[in-house]
Amino acid sequence: MRSYKATMVEPVRLLDRADREAALREAGFNVFNLDSSDVFVDLLTDSGTGTMSNEQWAAMFTGDEAYAGSESFRELEAAVRDVMGFERIVPAHQGRGAENVLYGALVTEGDVVLNNAHFDTTRAHVAANGGDPVDCPVPEARDGDSDHPFKGNFDVETGRRVVEEVGAENVPAVVLTITNNSMAGQPVSVANTREVAAFADDIDATFVVDACRFAENAYFVQRREDEFAGESVAAVAREQLSYADACVMSGKKDGLVNAGGFVGLRGEDAAGRGPSGNPTQSDDDLYERCRQRGILFEGFSTYGGMSGRDLAAFAVGLREAVEPPYVAERVAQVEALCDALADRGVPVYQPAGGHAVYVNANEALPHLPREQFPGQALVCELYREGGVRAVELGRFAFPDTDRADLVRLAVPRRTYGPDHLEHVADTAAAVCEKGEEVTGYEVVSEPPMPELRHFSAELRPVDENAHAPSQ
Structure with a gap:
């Protein structure tokens, strides 16, 4: 049981799928460009997104x-x-x-x-x-x-x-x-x-x-x-x-x-x-x-x-x-999300870290070659499937390294409850079940500094027919 209670709340809503599709397309398939009001569970980062006491x-x-x-x-x-x-x-x-x-x-x-x-x-x-x-x-x-x-x-x-x-x-x-x-x-x-x-x-x-x-x-x-x-x-x-x-x-x-x-x-x-x-x-x-x-x-x-x-x-x-109840509950919540994902067959990096769970996109979407950014494909599908915003920390974010294509689910501090994290786990499992239906991506515009590419680059599906707007 958490050692605190909520004294302020903020409403959130899950857009319907067509609106999520449109928002993602408008964002250039880069979730940094999404409006926060279009996101249901926001795990893009734990930086500055927590709840103060x-x-x-x-x-x-x-x-x-x-x-x-x-x-x-x-x-x-x-x-x-x-x-x-x-x-x-x-x-x-x-x-x-x-x-x-x-x-x-x-x-x-x-x-x-x-x-x-x-x-x-x-x-x-x-x-x-x-x-x-x-x-x-x-x-x-x-x-x-x-x-x-x-x-x-x-x-x-x-x-x-x-x-x-x-x-x-x-x-x-x-x-x-x-x-x-x-x-x-x-x-x-x-x-x-x-x-x-x-x-x-x-x-x-x-x-x-x-x-x-x-x-x-x-x-x-x-x-x-x-x-x-x-x-x-x-x-x-x-x-x-x-x-x-x-x-x-x-x-x-x-x-x-x-x-x-x-x-x-x-x-x-x-x-x-x-x-x-x-x-x-x-x-x-x-x-x-x-x-x-x-x-x-x-x-x-x-x-x-x-x-x-x-x-x-x-x-x-x-x-x-550094107070014992806070930090213990903080890490335990991240571990609970990791366990929920693993129980659903989502390939997660283990043991869980302190602030986030990392999904291995190379294992989740093995049909996608690395040059098609499987991590970014997984990020897009998480939003498309359940309004969940995550971040790619693989070949797209770090183009000059040999890091695995990990997708980070960063949990804001003292913000979300178990039901939100269950939704995240269900969403990720549904994406993994799609298998080869998930298409890869290619970069169409990017800033001159490669270390900052993932913040503002825009992409498009490799399969031009995938996620095209309906006529």
């Missing part, structure tokens, strides 16, 4: 809207320090704003940035600054049936081989994304975090944690890593983040708000404990470079593109994210 709404009424020196900023600063252990923050309007601030300060032409797996905007920001984003997932990450408890881990041996090829002087940053969104939302162990921190220290690189889902990751560590079996989620989160030199945070995930983000950096006198448990010196120059970029791109250093109301709600949300 009454405590967060109450905090919004006390938001300090001062341009400089906002008390709401001080509240967020204190929450970050208490929950995540970073003494200084550079605020931003959301996570990709924070990425622009940090990677713009770290990456220059010809650099290589290593990550357990770059997500779309991270990859784009590295590339936009002239860098080469290189993924270093562990081999188990590519096996959707493996029972490895931490398939989100960073493969340090792969990282070392890359460094040998390009030279340590060309690797300014090593990034660990927790949980690993591009690899099916799989968690990262604290042991691996320590190993990556030591690797980054060896090559004199800044160790960055992409902490968007740090609380969900800490919950998995508590459940799966023996060293932390008796620890609280809050304690695990602080321990895991303590090894990082910096973090990038989107408050729209485990900050439980609809807007906001920040770069977290260490204080003037001491940073984290470093890979061997020893104090490390902070990079004051990096902080100052980030602060100036923040002022240029996001806003002054005590609001960073957020209103005082947003800052106040963010401060409360960070503290709520």
Whole structure:
């Protein structure tokens, strides 16, 4: 039973099939272009789509809207320090704003940035600054049936081989994304975090944690890593983040708000404990470079593109994210959706991640070659069949990688109930039953930056007669 009750509701409706067909066609067969009013269950993303608590709404009424020196900023600063252990923050309007601030300060032409797996905007920001984003997932990450408890881990041996090829002087940053969104939302162990921190220290690189889902990751560590079996989620989160030199945070995930983000950096006198448990010196120059970029791109250093109301709600949300009832129920809901899909024969990546379930479109639609984007075909059919909006994270979203064609069903926090998720499972099962009736797609227009293709590209069915408007 959930530990909360609803105090506000929003009506939703399922359009009839003909209207869904028309909406999808008008959107260029790209569900990013759909109006939200045309979507019945929206699992496009868990970023900024969750439901805030009454405590967060109450905090919004006390938001300090001062341009400089906002008390709401001080509240967020204190929450970050208490929950995540970073003494200084550079605020931003959301996570990709924070990425622009940090990677713009770290990456220059010809650099290589290593990550357990770059997500779309991270990859784009590295590339936009002239860098080469290189993924270093562990081999188990590519096996959707493996029972490895931490398939989100960073493969340090792969990282070392890359460094040998390009030279340590060309690797300014090593990034660990927790949980690993591009690899099916799989968690990262604290042991691996320590190993990556030591690797980054060896090559004199800044160790960055992409902490968007740090609380969900800490919950998995508590459940799966023996060293932390008796620890609280809050304690695990602080321990895991303590090894990082910096973090990038989107408050729209485990900050439980609809807007906001920040770069977290260490204080003037001491940073984290470093890979061997020893104090490390902070990079004051990096902080100052980030602060100036923040002022240029996001806003002054005590609001960073957020209103005082947003800052106040963010401060409360960070503290709520590590509370045991919330995070346990959050992960359990995602696991329940994964089980419901698997029970209906839908090929899902297992075990479930913390924020989403990933369907393997290559297995669901084996008749479609990869060049016809089976993942995007599955996304279109989910909407056409049941008004469910998901997102493709395979060849369409990541054209220059060899990732499987996964479709992510990202569950908004504290928003949908069991009946909504049952509808999603029934819809996916109905799509899989169609088999070879499902046609593939081809791209007809796309933006010049391939890392951002899936946000705005338009497609058409390979079979021109498929889904043609009725006469």
